[in-house]
Ligand SMILES: Cc1cc2nc3c(=O)[nH]c(=O)nc-3n(C[C@H](O)[C@H](O)[C@H](O)COP(=O)(O)OP(=O)(O)OC[C@H]3O[C@@H](n4cnc5c(N)ncnc54)[C@H](O)[C@@H]3O)c2cc1C
């Protein structure tokens with residue numbers, strides 16, 4: 001069977017859950033091979049083996065981190081060339097990965113489908129499922145030319161283990177001068193919140209303009225549930241919460257088991273980022289708020305009363 | 320400094336967006352507008368030119384009505400417009416669209432900057448700018464929420480989940496901006512009047528030296544094979560808080576095995 005390349009998402013060799021998800025998907029359409037960019041492949045290998053990577057292509061070249069996007073596309077191209085018979089390339093959806101996939105698509109003259117919710121082997125090739133118009137539609141797409149390049153959203157497939165060899169295959173890369181056009185000259189690491197990552201979390205509790213700038217009830221409830229914290233654009237624009245926590249069209253798209261919207265009206269652009277959540281719950285003062293149209297359960301009330309009480313109830317249930 | 324801004328005409332998110340029988344986004348039977356996310360690119364271009372000199376050309380690829388996106392940008396203050404319009408373009412995916420845009424940018428002449436938005440609000444892929452940079456061989460400085468241009472180079476700030484990065488490139492370059500970068504202006508009365516006299520050129524594929532087979536359904540490397548409307552989420556129970564709202568909420572979570 002032809003190889004399916006999976007770009008590994010990791011921090012210093014610590015493999016993210018999305019990579020296990022993508023390796024699981026890859027097994028449906030071919031033989032999974034991981035693509036590891038960085039120097040700590042040994043730290044990553046056990047997890048990649050556990051989820052079925054037969055091979056691990058490794059590119060250890062500082063240029064990929066030092067210049068924006070274009071070298072990553074060249075790195076993927078180098079792996080494709082070395083691998084030979086590639087059935088598909090799967091990358092976890094993120095701003096940078098989507099752009100690298102885009103450049104790779106032009107290089108390989110291959111079709112690109114982004115933000116996949118599902119990837120399956122069909123009778124005539126790989127079928128990719130996406131949503132459109134803020135979750136209002138489901139699309140099925142196929143690639144008609146070249147090697148299918150697919151970016152897959154996190155949290156769409158439960159990872160299933162399947163031990164494999166994870167044989168390390170080094171790949172040489174010389175980044176072209178053109179690809180070194182945009183240099184990353186400064187990196188300021190962000191403070192870690194200690195909470196789960198927004199796009200990977202099983203539960204997300206979000207706050208909007210209704211918090212009036214005080215996110216403590218939202219954070220309190222999130223921490224009781226072990227959840228990630230999200231925010232509406234109104235809350236982000238007001239400077240109450242960082243943009244990296246924004247949920248919606250121009251923020252993160254999340255698909256958790258449970259989404260709790262607090263003091264959020266439910267504008268179409270916000271819904272675009274959370275409508276595929278399994279269960280949706282809302283707390284809002286206004287019974288007419290559009291968010292209530294989507295909820296499985298809702299409380300019409302003041303979040304400053306409802307959330308602290310709910311937080312206590314969760315703590316009691318857990319103790 | 321001469322700037323080309325790529326703008327897209329999209330169906331209004333507030334209206335009932337839908338697909339045509341051939342699985343393409345319906346752009347004719349729905350209210351449309353200049354993609355809100357491209358207004359940020361237009362605004363940034365205007366600010367750069369106002370701080371120095373040069374011209375802003377807005378470029379769109381789309382059906383006849385798409386010229387409305389160009390006109391809106393002209394009202395905001397852009398100097399001239401280019402509309403690439405050809406029936407054969409209908410059905411183009413991101414790759415084919417980026418090919419048309421690349422040829423059009425080359426025909427406009429070598430701009431110092433090509434500016435784009437973060438994503439189109441209909442396709443929401445965020446890939447056309449990267450494809451365009453690849454095709455034009457330009458350095459890519461995308462998804463930036465701060466931008467400055469000085470001494471022949473651009474500097475932008477790009478935020479990822481874990482870090483805030485400063486990215487630098489020399490001109491010419493392709494720059495993509497987010498909705499965090501500025502506050503787009505409303506067209507002034509004067510701007511609206513002045514826009515009427517501004518030139519808008521309409522180009523066909525042959526003007527760009529492209530063949531119909533390179534674009535549209537034929538020239539696209541992906542195909543949508545099925546479109547279904549998702550059933551609206553069924554509205555669940557909504558209860559007023561009578562002093563026990565928090566407890567009820569957690570009861571629901573317990574019942575649903577979410578806690
Ligand atoms: C191109 C574009 C992209 C966008 N992208 C995004 C995006 O990615 N994400 C996003 O979220 N938005 C996005 N928006 C903005 C979106 O249209 C809305 O403006 C935004 O989502 C509103 O945020 P909100 O619900 O917090 O505020 P509001 O709409 O003001 O709603 C606040 C809600 O809080 C309730 N409330 C007030 N006080 C309390 C209280 N004490 N207790 C309980 N409830 C209370 C009110 O009843 C109200 O329903 C975008 C807009 C555009 C044009």
Ligand SMILES: Nc1ncnc2c1ncn2[C@@H]1O[C@H](COP(=O)(O)O)[C@@H](O)[C@H]1O
Nearest residue numbers: 325326380435436438439444445446447
């Ligand atoms: N048909 C088009 N005409 C002009 N610019 C476009 C077109 N499609 C996409 N763009 C540009 O590419 C950006 C990203 O679009 P997308 O990749 O479709 O999300 C937009 O914000 C525009 O700047």
